[in-house]
Amino acid sequence: MASNQLMYKDLTPAKPLDKKTINHLVWKSTMLQASFNYERMQAAGWLWSILPGLEKIHTNKEDLSASMSHNLEFFNTHTYTVTFVMGIVLSLEQQKAEIGTIRAVRVAAMGPLGGIGDALIWFTLYPIAAGICANMAINGNPFGSLLYFIVVFGAQMALRYWLFNMSYSLGTSAISVLTKRAKEFTHTASMLGVFVVGAITCNYGATALGIMIPNGTTLVDGEEVANYIDVQGLINGILPAMVPLMLTLMCYYLVKKRNWTPTRCIFLLLVLGIVGCAIGIWASSDPYTPLISVPWKPQ
Amino acid sequence: MDFIQIILLAVVTFIFAIDQYSLTEVIYRPIIACPIVGLILGNPTVGLVVGGTYELMMVGSMPVGGAQPPNSVIGGVVAMIFAIKSDFSVEEALGSSVIFALFGQYAVTLTFSFISILMGKADQYAAKADTKGITRINFISMAFLGTLFALMAILAYVGGVSVSPMLKEFSDTYSWIMAGLGVAGGMMRYVGFAVLLKIMLANDMWGIYFAGFVLAALLGNVPATAGATLLSVALVGVAIAIYDFTVSCKISDMNQGGGMSDGI
Numbered sequence: 001m002a003s004n005q006l007m008y009k010d011l012t013p014a015k016p017l018d019k020k021t022i023n024h025l026v027w028k029s030t031m032l033q034a035s036f037n038y039e040r041m042q043a044a045g046w047l048w049s050i051l052p053g054l055e056k057i058h059t060n061k062e063d064l065s066a067s068m069s070h071n072l073e074f075f076n077t078h079t080y081t082v083t084f085v086m087g088i089v090l091s092l093e094q095q096k097a098e099i100g101t102i103r104a105v106r107v108a109a110m111g112p113l114g115g116i117g118d119a120l121i122w123f124t125l126y127p128i129a130a131g132i133c134a135n136m137a138i139n140g141n142p143f144g145s146l147l148y149f150i151v152v153f154g155a156q157m158a159l160r161y162w163l164f165n166m167s168y169s170l171g172t173s174a175i176s177v178l179t180k181r182a183k184e185f186t187h188t189a190s191m192l193g194v195f196v197v198g199a200i201t202c203n204y205g206a207t208a209l210g211i212m213i214p215n216g217t218t219l220v221d222g223e224e225v226a227n228y229i230d231v232q233g234l235i236n237g238i239l240p241a242m243v244p245l246m247l248t249l250m251c252y253y254l255v256k257k258r259n260w261t262p263t264r265c266i267f268l269l270l271v272l273g274i275v276g277c278a279i280g281i282w283a284s285s286d287p288y289t290p291l292i293s294v295p296w297k298p299q
Numbered sequence: 300m301d302f303i304q305i306i307l308l309a310v311v312t313f314i315f316a317i318d319q320y321s322l323t324e325v326i327y328r329p330i331i332a333c334p335i336v337g338l339i340l341g342n343p344t345v346g347l348v349v350g351g352t353y354e355l356m357m358v359g360s361m362p363v364g365g366a367q368p369p370n371s372v373i374g375g376v377v378a379m380i381f382a383i384k385s386d387f388s389v390e391e392a393l394g395s396s397v398i399f400a401l402f403g404q405y406a407v408t409l410t411f412s413f414i415s416i417l418m419g420k421a422d423q424y425a426a427k428a429d430t431k432g433i434t435r436i437n438f439i440s441m442a443f444l445g446t447l448f449a450l451m452a453i454l455a456y457v458g459g460v461s462v463s464p465m466l467k468e469f470s471d472t473y474s475w476i477m478a479g480l481g482v483a484g485g486m487m488r489y490v491g492f493a494v495l496l497k498i499m500l501a502n503d504m505w506g507i508y509f510a511g512f513v514l515a516a517l518l519g520n521v522p523a524t525a526g527a528t529l530l531s532v533a534l535v536g537v538a539i540a541i542y543d544f545t546v547s548c549k550i551s552d553m554n555q556g557g558g559m560s561d562g563i
Contacts, residue, residue, distance in 0.1 A: 033320035035440035037414035038487035044421050048437045051430055065428035072425045074491030079324060107495060112533030119526060130358045137330050137351030140344050144351065145331045153325045181548055188544040192536045194504045197495050198511025199532040203519055206485050240516045247486055251493035263419040265490040273483025277475045288478035
């Protein structure tokens with residue numbers, strides 16, 4: 001995964017991507033989540049989407065493998081706005097920027113656009129389109145379905161196309177500053193990246209304890225109501241999302257200091273998750289009954 | 300006739316399953332998927348009614364922030380099968396499909412866990428610059444998800460409502476395994492974070508990491524700002540970044556005896 005290579009071997013900027021390749025990349029961006037998974041989320045789909053560009057840029061096999069390796073790290077953003085990240089990353093790849101710089105820009109750009117994407121698409125476009133078209137469909141008018149497809153698909157493809165071109169030229173025009181100030185910029189961008197990773201540790205981290213310790217009963221309006229000590233509530237009083245933070249730091253320790261492979265960490269977490277649910281420690285969005293009945297998991 | 304219907308149903312469900320995450324990300328929506336299933340089963344009008352109703356139901360439950368509604372692809376396909384083959388009313392059909400939709404979610408959990416394990420293989424392909432290998436990983440992933448969904452559609456078609464009690468019993472008995480898989484799935488992203496930190500985190504950046512964490516915890520727990528958490532965090536981050544960049548440029552200019560540049 002983490003390639004040790006810091007710079008590309010061939011530092012001659014590649015030819016700018018031609019129109020045809022850009023169109024190909026915009027269409028390919030729809031495959032971002034083809035291999036979505038829990039560990040790296042969109043990483044492999046992201047790599048697959050930008051491969052046509054990378055193959056054009058890195059004609060030398062060593063550089064292509066270095067580029068593919070660092071583009072296979074954790075990645076998650078909104079699917080419709082991903083082309084913004086694609087454009088800027090590919091413009092940096094094309095100019096053969098330092099790998100650390102490219103990584104830092106990629107990580108810093110993936111977080112915030114997710115938020116804009118959600119607001120724009122899920123909370124605006126879908127409800128409006130659904131409101132107009134669903135009633136047509138319910139009244140038996142097939143044009144409702146067709147209109148829905150045209151509006152939603154048309155809007156997202158236009159957005160993808162515009163964002164790609166906008167950010168590709170943005171990256172190209174920023175490059176002269178970046179190369180002159182590569183060292184400073186990489187430090188700054190890594191800092192921004194670490195800041196964003198800190199934020200997504202909290203924002204994407206949803207692991208919580210489901211332990212409810214029975215604590216006697218009280219009389220409310222003549223009825224006995226059971227009391228519980230909510231352990232997660234106590235933890236939230238100390239630091240919300242402490243469990244995700246601790247687990248991230250644990251993985252960091254294992255990967256960095258103990259040289260564990262990511263796959264080994266995945267298996268550890270798999271065991272933690274399933275054994276934890278067997279004895280009713282974790283909270284889950286799907287209600288579940290632990291394998292063995294425990295006092296802290298009331299029915 | 301039935302045989303052709305089963306084949307077509309399996310094929311479109313396979314496509315819808317993939318479409319809910321890639322491809323168009325539109326045709327899996329009930330308002331489009333249900334009429335298509337209706338066409339296959341011989342009654343597109345029912346498809347429009349079920350699809351329109353389901354679509355309106357879904358507008359309230361979007362997959363935002365990681366929370367997933369019971370799977371709408373399986374929900375829609377199975378509701379259509381019940382509405383047309385078992386002559387259920389729209390409400391009955393949607394109601395009876397809920398347990399299947401839960402299994403749709405199980406299938407998604409299973410797929411996302413399975414693909415996590417493939418990532419080690421993907422790393423090996425990347426190290427060898429094997430672009431075909433990366434393509435293969437993506438195709439295997441899509442085929443895995445699509446096949447699980449197609450099998451469930453066939454099960455609903457062949458078994459009808461009578462399968463429901465069996466599914467219900469299974470999910471009651473083994474709910475802890477599926478919940479455990481879901482919880483473990485929710486944890487696996489921490490490995491992804493850890494690997495990023497391993498590479499990017501210089502020793503002087505621990506404070507920045509925790510600052511980002513705390514800022515997201517603050518903004519994310521206030522209803523008014525929760526929706527814009529990451530955007531707000533990024534804006535604060537950019538402010539710090541510009542300052543850092545300007546200052547470090549000035550310092551390096553002074554060290555070189557220059558001092559003419561204004562940074563950005």
